Amino acid sequence: MRLVAENLVVTRGLRTIIDGLSFAVSAGEALMLTGPNGAGKTTLLRAIAGFLPPASGRVHLTGGIEERTIAEECHFVGHQNGIKAQLTVAENLSFWGAYLCSSPAGTTGLEDRVAVALDRFGLEPLAGIPAAYLSAGQKRRAGLARLLVSERPIWLLDEPTASLDTDSAAIMTSVASAHLARGGLLLAATHLPLGLAGARELRLGAAALPAQSTHGPHDERATDGEGATP
Amino acid sequence: MSLFTTLLFRDLQLALREGGAIGTALGFYLVVVALLPLGLGPDLKLLARIAPGVLWVALLLAALLSLPRMFEADHEDGSLEVIALARLPLELAAAAKALAHWISTGIPLALLTPFLGLLLNLDAGVAPVLVATMLIGTPAVSFVGSVGAAATLRTRRGGLLLALLVLPLYVPTLIFGISAVSAATLGHGGLAPSLLILTAISLASLVIGPIAAAAALRVQMQ
Numbered sequence: 001m002r003l004v005a006e007n008l009v010v011t012r013g014l015r016t017i018i019d020g021l022s023f024a025v026s027a028g029e030a031l032m033l034t035g036p037n038g039a040g041k042t043t044l045l046r047a048i049a050g051f052l053p054p055a056s057g058r059v060h061l062t063g064g065i066e067e068r069t070i071a072e073e074c075h076f077v078g079h080q081n082g083i084k085a086q087l088t089v090a091e092n093l094s095f096w097g098a099y100l101c102s103s104p105a106g107t108t109g110l111e112d113r114v115a116v117a118l119d120r121f122g123l124e125p126l127a128g129i130p131a132a133y134l135s136a137g138q139k140r141r142a143g144l145a146r147l148l149v150s151e152r153p154i155w156l157l158d159e160p161t162a163s164l165d166t167d168s169a170a171i172m173t174s175v176a177s178a179h180l181a182r183g184g185l186l187l188a189a190t191h192l193p194l195g196l197a198g199a200r201e202l203r204l205g206a207a208a209l210p211a212q213s214t215h216g217p218h219d220e221r222a223t224d225g226e227g228a229t230p
Numbered sequence: 231m232s233l234f235t236t237l238l239f240r241d242l243q244l245a246l247r248e249g250g251a252i253g254t255a256l257g258f259y260l261v262v263v264a265l266l267p268l269g270l271g272p273d274l275k276l277l278a279r280i281a282p283g284v285l286w287v288a289l290l291l292a293a294l295l296s297l298p299r300m301f302e303a304d305h306e307d308g309s310l311e312v313i314a315l316a317r318l319p320l321e322l323a324a325a326a327k328a329l330a331h332w333i334s335t336g337i338p339l340a341l342l343t344p345f346l347g348l349l350l351n352l353d354a355g356v357a358p359v360l361v362a363t364m365l366i367g368t369p370a371v372s373f374v375g376s377v378g379a380a381a382t383l384r385t386r387r388g389g390l391l392l393a394l395l396v397l398p399l400y401v402p403t404l405i406f407g408i409s410a411v412s413a414a415t416l417g418h419g420g421l422a423p424s425l426l427i428l429t430a431i432s433l434a435s436l437v438i439g440p441i442a443a444a445a446a447l448r449v450q451m452q
Contacts, residue, residue, distance in 0.1 A: 086248055099237060
């Protein structure tokens with residue numbers, strides 16, 4: 001499976017946020033989106049997930065199941081965690097596991113997957129507690145645990161390690177490495193290096209002002225092969 | 231369990247856990263109906279005559295109270311975006327949420343009506359017909375309301391705008407609900423046609439509502 005963006009242009013109102021960006025991510029690869037605040041990292045992730053229709057250009061999948069869209073093949077963890085305060089952590093994960101599953105048969109073994117996800121992110125002691133009582137970092141871990149309750153090949157993560165402590169960030173790194181080793185794709189917008197070996201970096205420029213937006217591509221500075229870690 | 235019922239049960243579970251939304255709607259319904267006799271005075275004949283209309287209008291206003299929360303809660307915590315990524319079309323997801331709203335708000339309000347009718351000297355023979363019109367008519371309240379709730383999702387204090395948008399669309403439901411009740415009271419043959427038109431309005435909203443709500447949600451999530 002390969003995720004390809006061709007001459008992608010995304011606008012918000014009159015501002016061109018992403019101007020003529022092309023990149024490709026293959027199975028087993030990770031792409032780190034970096035850049036200053038307002039560079040369009042979140043916008044790019046939302047455009048890939050299909051929330052924002054591109055002004056021109058396109059993002060498409062090759063080598064996947066023909067009729068499935070990117071939205072149906074991806075996990076999107078944005079700034080908000082998608083965790084319901086009234087439900088317990090385990091109930092939240094069970095719901096997402098059942099709701100995001102790929103086929104009707106996907107609900108078999110759901111309890112096991114929830115148990116594994118809880119265990120992996122160290123949430124087991126909190127499983128029966130309503131999510132309203134969790135701290136910001138614990139909520140973030142519960143949000144990220146969604147990645148493990150249903151199998152989807154593309155992970156779109158927006159600041160995945162925000163509000164995580166160093167131990168939890170290390171867990172996230174190992175979960176992401178395991179995902180890549182299984183042949184998954186990962187795109188993460190991040191200021192803090194995730195510490196993934198062999199991750200490429202795509203540096204987005206500052207958002208163009210309307211007057212400058214006609215100056216052609218300037219975002220395209222994907223540096224192949226360079227690790228995201230210093 | 232299909233994705234549709236998974237989402238439906240989760241929304242019902244949330245409505246039950248939260249409690250406040252249903253409680254507020256039922257409480258509001260009770261208070262509005264209880265205030266009316268105090269304002270009009272103890273004219274039992276007058277109260278009995280206006281009771282069905284008063285109950286219907288109060289029910290619409292009470293149902294409107296919980297409409298803004300239909301998508302707002304999911305939008306605030308990021309769940310809505312994840313819901314949009316499932317292999318369930320957004321139209322069906324919107325339908326599941328509207329159906330959950332009807333089950334958790336429309337049905338309890340309709341079932342409470344005969345008891346509130348006592349406050350308005352509602353004729354005991356009319357109560358079953360009134361409840362029937364409400365049970366048939368309230369799906370339109372939830373499904374038409376879901377369009378308004380989706381369209382005003384990111385509007386600050388969207389509740390007022392939602393009322394302005396949605397209440398005029400409830401006029402047909404109200405008219406045919408009341409005409410069915412008056413047909414039953416006066417004993418002429420208008421009951422069946424009114425109920426059929428009321429059913430038609432609800433069925434049409436069942437089809438059009440989710441499509442329009444999903445279109446509005448797609449714009450709101452950009």
